Amino acid sequence: MTRVPLLSVENLTVQFRGDRGWVTAIEDVSFEIGAGENLGIVGESGSGKSVSALSILRLHGRANTRYASGAIRFGGRDLLSMSERELRKVRGGDIAMIFQDPMSSLNPVLTVAEQIIEPLQLHQGLSAAAARRRAIELLEMVRIADAGRRIDEYPHRLSGGMRQRVMIAIAIACQPKLLIADEPTTALDVTIQGQILELLRDLQREIGMSVVLITHDLGVIAEFAQRVLVMYAGRVIEQAPVAALFDRPMHPYTDGLIDAVPKLEGDLHRLTTIPGNIPDLATVIPGCRFNPRCREAKDACRRDPPALLPVGPDHLSRCPPRAAAGGAV
Amino acid sequence: MTEAPIVTVRDLVKTFPVRGRAGEPKRTLRAVDNVGFEVLRGETLGLVGESGSGKSTTGRMLVGLISATSGTVELFGHHIAAGAEKGALNKVRSRLQFVFQDPQNSLNPRMRVGDAIAEPLDVAGGLSRQTRNDRVRELLELVGLPRTCGDRFPHEFSGGQRQRIGIARALALRPDFIVCDEPVSSLDVSMQAQIVNLLLDLQEQLGLSYLFIAHDLAVVRNISTRVAVMYAGGIVEMAPKRDLYAAPKHPYTQALLAAVPRPVPGRARPPSVAGELPSLIDPPKGCAFHPRCPFAFDRCRVEKPRLKPVEGGHAVACHLHEPGGNRPPAL
Ligand SMILES: Nc1ncnc2c1ncn2[C@@H]1O[C@H](COP(=O)(O)OP(=O)(O)OP(=O)(O)O)[C@@H](O)[C@H]1O
Ligand SMILES: Nc1ncnc2c1ncn2[C@@H]1O[C@H](COP(=O)(O)OP(=O)(O)OP(=O)(O)O)[C@@H](O)[C@H]1O
Ligand code: SF4
Ligand SMILES: [Mg+2]
Ligand SMILES: [Mg+2]
Numbered sequence: 001m002t003r004v005p006l007l008s009v010e011n012l013t014v015q016f017r018g019d020r021g022w023v024t025a026i027e028d029v030s031f032e033i034g035a036g037e038n039l040g041i042v043g044e045s046g047s048g049k050s051v052s053a054l055s056i057l058r059l060h061g062r063a064n065t066r067y068a069s070g071a072i073r074f075g076g077r078d079l080l081s082m083s084e085r086e087l088r089k090v091r092g093g094d095i096a097m098i099f100q101d102p103m104s105s106l107n108p109v110l111t112v113a114e115q116i117i118e119p120l121q122l123h124q125g126l127s128a129a130a131a132r133r134r135a136i137e138l139l140e141m142v143r144i145a146d147a148g149r150r151i152d153e154y155p156h157r158l159s160g161g162m163r164q165r166v167m168i169a170i171a172i173a174c175q176p177k178l179l180i181a182d183e184p185t186t187a188l189d190v191t192i193q194g195q196i197l198e199l200l201r202d203l204q205r206e207i208g209m210s211v212v213l214i215t216h217d218l219g220v221i222a223e224f225a226q227r228v229l230v231m232y233a234g235r236v237i238e239q240a241p242v243a244a245l246f247d248r249p250m251h252p253y254t255d256g257l258i259d260a261v262p263k264l265e266g267d268l269h270r271l272t273t274i275p276g277n278i279p280d281l282a283t284v285i286p287g288c289r290f291n292p293r294c295r296e297a298k299d300a301c302r303r304d305p306p307a308l309l310p311v312g313p314d315h316l317s318r319c320p321p322r323a324a325a326g327g328a329v
Numbered sequence: 330m331t332e333a334p335i336v337t338v339r340d341l342v343k344t345f346p347v348r349g350r351a352g353e354p355k356r357t358l359r360a361v362d363n364v365g366f367e368v369l370r371g372e373t374l375g376l377v378g379e380s381g382s383g384k385s386t387t388g389r390m391l392v393g394l395i396s397a398t399s400g401t402v403e404l405f406g407h408h409i410a411a412g413a414e415k416g417a418l419n420k421v422r423s424r425l426q427f428v429f430q431d432p433q434n435s436l437n438p439r440m441r442v443g444d445a446i447a448e449p450l451d452v453a454g455g456l457s458r459q460t461r462n463d464r465v466r467e468l469l470e471l472v473g474l475p476r477t478c479g480d481r482f483p484h485e486f487s488g489g490q491r492q493r494i495g496i497a498r499a500l501a502l503r504p505d506f507i508v509c510d511e512p513v514s515s516l517d518v519s520m521q522a523q524i525v526n527l528l529l530d531l532q533e534q535l536g537l538s539y540l541f542i543a544h545d546l547a548v549v550r551n552i553s554t555r556v557a558v559m560y561a562g563g564i565v566e567m568a569p570k571r572d573l574y575a576a577p578k579h580p581y582t583q584a585l586l587a588a589v590p591r592p593v594p595g596r597a598r599p600p601s602v603a604g605e606l607p608s609l610i611d612p613p614k615g616c617a618f619h620p621r622c623p624f625a626f627d628r629c630r631v632e633k634p635r636l637k638p639v640e641g642g643h644a645v646a647c648h649l650h651e652p653g654g655n656r657p658p659a660l
Contacts, residue, residue, distance in 0.1 A: 018485065044517045045489025061484075100488040100515065145381070145606040149347060149356070157345070160430040160511065161380025161544075183488065186514045187430065188380050189544050190588040194598050216489075216517035217545075219590030223598060243594045260518040261592050262525075262547035264574070271522030271551055280475045 005032035005073075006210050007056070007178055012070035014055050016281075022066060023281040025051045026234040029070075033178070033210050040225030040242070041214045042257065046278045048234040049214045050100055053180050056212075057091050074178070093123050096176035098184045100214075102163040106155040112139070113151045116170050123174040138169040141199055143192050161187040168196060175207050182214045197224055218261050222246060227314070230254050233278055233289040236308060240315040250317035252294050288318070296321060333406075334367035335506060335538055336391065341365065341400035341410070343386050347610060358609045360386045362562035363400070365636075368506070371532060373539040375549035375570070377585070378559030381609075384542045385430055387559075388508040391540060392425045393418045404506070423453065426499040430510040430542075435495050436483045442494050443469075443479025449501045468497040473523055489516045496524065500531070508540045513548060521545075525552050546589055550574055555642070558582045561607035561617035564636055568643040578645040580622045616648065624649055 012029045015022045026048040033039045041049050054060055056072055056079065072079040074095065079087065091097070099105040107115060113135060120131040132151075139147035142165035155163055164187045171179060179200070185193040197220070203209050213224055221228055221242065228245045230238040230253065238251040249255050256274035276293040279285055288306045291297040298321055308316045309323040317323055343361040361383040368374045376384050389395045391402055393409050402410035405424060407417040426449075429435040436445055443465045444451075450461055466476040472493040483491055492515055499507055509528070513521040525548060531537050543549050549556060550570060557567040558579065566579040577583045584602040604621035607613055613620050619629040628648050636646040 016485070019480070042517075045493075045515075045520045046487045047517075050487060143606055146608045146610050149353075149610060152348065159381045159385060165380070183515055187511065187544070189378065189585065190546065190590065191584055191602055192380050193544075193590075194588050216515070216521075217590065218518065218592040222592045222594045222596070223590045246592060246594050257518060258592065260522050262518070262522070262545070262551055264547050264550065264586070264589055264591075271525055273522040273526070274519045277473050280478070 004034070006035045006037075006075070007212075008032040008073045009052070009056065010071045010073070012052070012055060012072065013068040014051055014060070015066040015068050016060075017064040017066075018282075020282060024068075024234060025281060026055070026231075029231075029234075029236055031229050031236065031239065033212060035177075035210055036204055036208045038204075038211045038213060038224055038226045040221040040228040041212065041231060042216060042218065042221055042228060043231035044257075044274075044278050045216075047231040049231055050182055051234075052231070053097070053182050053212065053214055056180060057095060057097060058087060059097070092119050092176075093174055094176055095178045095180065096171040096174065098164075098167050098171045098179070098181040100182040100186075102160070102167050102187070103155070105167060106163060108155055111152050111154055112158070112166050116151075116166070116173060119170065120173050134173070135169075138173055139166070141172075142166070142169045143195055144169075161189070161192065164188060165192075165196070172200075172203060175203070176209060178210045178212070180212045180214075183216070184213070185215070185217075185220065193220070200224075218246075218258060230257070233285075234281070235289065235318065236316075237290070237318040238316065239308075240312070240317075244312060244315050248312070250311045250315065250322050251290075251319045252296050252322070253290050256293075332370055334369050335405055336368040336540075337401075337403040338367070338387075338391065339365045339401045341387065341390060341402065342398045343383070343390060343395070344398045356610050359562055359612065360609060361390070364559075364562075364564055365400075366557055366564065366567065368538050368540060369554075370505075370538055371536045372554040373528075373532065373541050373552050375553030375556040376540060376542045376559065377544065377546060377549055377556060378565075379561070379581075380544075382559040383562045384559055385510050388427070388510050388540055388542055392427045392508050393422070394427060423502055424505040426502065426504040426507045428495050428499045428507065428509045428512045430514075435498070436491060438483055440482075441480050442483060442486070445483075446479070446494065446498045446501060449498065453502060464501070468500060471500065471527065472497045473520065489520055492516060493520070493524065503535065504537070505535075506538045506540075508542070510542045511544065512541070514544060521548060528552060546574075546586060558585070561612060562609060563617065563646065565618065565647070566643075566645045567636065569641070572641065572643050578639065578643065578650055579618075579647050580624055580649075581618050616646075 009031050014026050015024050029052055043049055067080050116135040117131040120126045120134055136147050136151055225242050228242050229236055232253050238254050260272050262271055287302045287304055291301045306318045306320050308318045311317045311323045341361055341364040345358045347356050347358050364387055378384055390397045397410040404421045407421050409418045446468055447461055447465050450456055465479050470476050513524050541552055553570045555569050556573045557564050560581050566582045577586055587599050602621045607617045615631045616629045616634050619625040634646045634648050636644050638644045639650055
């Protein structure tokens with residue numbers, strides 16, 4: 001493709017220091033996102049989705065994190081080599097982030113008003129009164145009832161889903177070029193979830209915002225994302241346009257994720273799972289990291305690390321046997 | 330089943346004062362409004378509903394984490410809410426557990442997760458070091474984490490891993506009743522399936538009962554025996570799982586089921602129920618759902634519908650289902 005990406009992550013490897021030395025959390029992760037585009041990231045718990053997202057703004061604790069290789073280009077600049085001061089201007093301005101855990105990013109000793117008004121004054125130059133009016137409007141946009149009153153409350157007095165929506169309001173307050181949303185709707189019922197996704201789409205139409213959406217909900221991915229990245233054990237194992245991913249998954253792990261979606265109709269039986277668990281970061285697995293759990297594994301899979309191979313238009317998969325067979329085997 | 334319920338909740342109410350800005354009068358927010366239900370031994374009651382509708386507040390009152398404004402909660406034959414016998418909560422405390430919606434709330438960032446999981450065991454006391462540590466490793470394995478990760482700190486885990494640590498901790502004392510507040514909501518489908526299957530296994534083996542609060546209607550369908558739907562502080566519908574999913578009666582339940590996103594690219598979600606959200610400070614007159622209900626008629630705007638049985642254990646709070654009401658078209 002020849003689009004000029006808004007953000008491109010190139011061969012990113014991130015390591016953390018633990019009790020037993022450095023471990024690699026994500027390895028050789030690459031993806032791009034164009035202006036106004038929606039990229040979904042899926043994968044099992046612990047696969048490296050949040051580590052990837054937090055790395056874009058270098059939000060990991062500095063002392064114990066190593067950005068061992070790669071580059072993150074945004075508007076022609078490498079975020080990884082930017083000074084902390086320059087980066088602070090990008091955070092909450094051009095790039096906004098919705099964190100997976102609302103309580104760790106909302107300040108418990110400040111009211112909602114204080115937390116949402118400050119960035120409006122800082123980045124948008126609004127007066128205190130105008131910022132308060134805008135803040136109430138934003139809370140109404142994320143469907144908080146009695147917004148004019150509840151804006152003066154502390155986060156612990158709001159429900160889980162209301163806190164999540166406050167974070168969304170803060171993130172979109174400054175009309176970012178790129179919104180990184182890490183599980184933004186996990187605490188919401190489906191009717192409000194639908195309204196929030198609609199709101200994000202409206203903003204995309206109005207201001208051309210791009211969205212990186214991390215979610216385990218394949219229903220939300222199918223509805224919202226244009227392209228999808230599937231991660232497993234710290235690596236991208238498949239990347240495809242959304243329709244292709246669901247119609248013709250080219251990695252056994254993606255098959256497993258799709259099969260495990262609980263159904264709303266049909267016979268009730270125990271939920272399908274992918275047997276086994278994602279390996280611990282410190283565990284070394286020769287060959288394909290999925291091979292111990294894979295029903296299609298061949299000898300080569302237990303020996304040679306698989307490459308990310310083209311398997312269709314804009315479609316990559318890290319499963320050589322599938323790529324050779326041209327689909328499910 | 331003819332057994333006595335292990336949990337009986339009647340007319341439960343919780344209000345919170347809301348401070349406006351300086352100069353504005355103090356107001357009251359009615360978070361839970363006359364909620365009643367029972368949970369039998371070995372049963373799972375699923376609790377779903379709109380964000381902010383009072384699910385967590387209900388769950389917290391059930392295990393005595395917060396006190397009720399009025400109404401009664403009876404656990405294993407002891408009254409713990411308003412007008413409780415003295416010390417009643419202590420008598421039942423070890424049989425109750427709570428899995429928090431926000432793992433951040435329950436895990437101390439400076440405590441190794443193994444110690445966090447063992448904390449209920451340590452408080453109860455009486456275990457040798459060896460037994461305690463074995464039990465921690467067993468619990469870690471049960472929730473799909475490496476047996477050896479007990480010496481790490483919470484920040485070294487992903488969101489979903491922290492949620493599983495919370496579940497391991499809740500299981501430590503082998504409780505009889507667990508309130509699970511969104512225990513699987515930040516888990517991927519495969520881990521969700523593992524945890525739901527684990528909870529079902531434990532239920533079968535140990536006769537556990539759950540109040541299972543969740544947003545994912547498909548997950549609730551899998552784990553629940555019966556399901557209650559909350560809206561604006563009240564239960565609007567309650568039914569055995571099959572009936573609720575096959576024939577939802579309340580217009581809010583119908584809207585909720587219609588809005589579930591499906592893993593089919595290109596399928597648009599039907600337009601969601603628009604309209605004014607229910608204020609809990611100045612609740613709508615009549616039925617709290619009437620400002621958004623496509624079927625609202627005159628009576629809905631003046632009279633509050635009560636939760637009434639309609640058939641076979643199915644109860645609904647909607648004037649359409651009362652004698653003389655016109656029924657909504659089936660979904
Ligand atoms: N600060 C850290 N120090 C050490 N290990 C970490 C740190 N942050 C994450 N990890 C580890 O890196 C791996 C990837 O974590 P990450 O948070 O990216 O998972 P995730 O895909 O977002 O999962 P989830 O769906 O559960 O949120 C996990 O094994 C996690 O334990
Ligand atoms: N300590 C508190 N002080 C003031 N208001 C509170 C307090 N706790 C809860 N509330 C309010 O009570 C209402 C119900 O909250 P609750 O947490 O029970 O909702 P919920 O159904 O669990 O929602 P969610 O699905 O978003 O978690 C909300 O409006 C909330 O802000
Ligand atoms: S590379 Fe081999 S082991 Fe890995 S997913 Fe493909 S078939 Fe399975
Ligand atoms: Mg995560
Ligand atoms: Mg809640």
